[in-house]
Amino acid sequence: MSTTEQQSKSIATPIPFTSAELAEVAYDADGLVPAIVQDASDHAVLMLAWMNEDSLRRTLETGRTWFWSRSRKEYWCKGETSGDRQYVRSLSYDCDGDTLLIVVDQEGKGACHTGNRTCFYRSFGDPSADA
């Protein structure tokens, strides 16, 4: 990839939204909704994390992925410490409004804290992937 292409992929672009669209999202008893993150380049599913309404708003307004950490009970902006930032290109919600799908340009080595590009690097019945 050329430097120019990499630079254009690393631009945060806010996603326009309406309050009617926001109202379509249904949160669980803990106020959370699962968000699937997919790579814009080859459609690989990179990870799943959780959002509350405020982190969804931050994501739309900033064009970066903001999640709610259920274990640490705090907001986190993906890549803010690792450098593996995600730039949002589209954000969809499903028929029931209870799952989000976020298509991103993934910066750096990937989405997973293990160093793998995707968090889904282990498959059933595939010993080579169990490393």
Place this chain on the structure above:
Amino acid sequence: MSTTEQQSKSIATPIPFTSAELAEVAYDADGLVPAIVQDASDHAVLMLAWMNEDSLRRTLETGRTWFWSRSRKEYWCKGETSGDRQYVRSLSYDCDGDTLLIVVDQEGKGACHTGNRTCFYRSFGDPSADA
């Protein structure tokens, strides 16, 4: 697609698994884990549904997707009533073991009960997709 190609895509193939792999999956307080379903043909994310340990075993053993309906509190085999069956080609688990990714050959018109191919047919800031 030729008739032969369609027929080969509609064959249920059990996925081999070990008890060690099964033990890597972490269920939530309700005994459930979210399962992302992705189309093998073009990598579109089709839907997200929930599995418990028994529905995961059924899915691996039968090569068809079995979910747990949180609203109806019963097992359901995708496409058993609609005909829009899913044939499992791979099943992965993420770094924390708390999300599954299932790649399928999707039969019929698609995965969504609305008649759309994918459940994620509405995007923020895309009025054309809000129909």
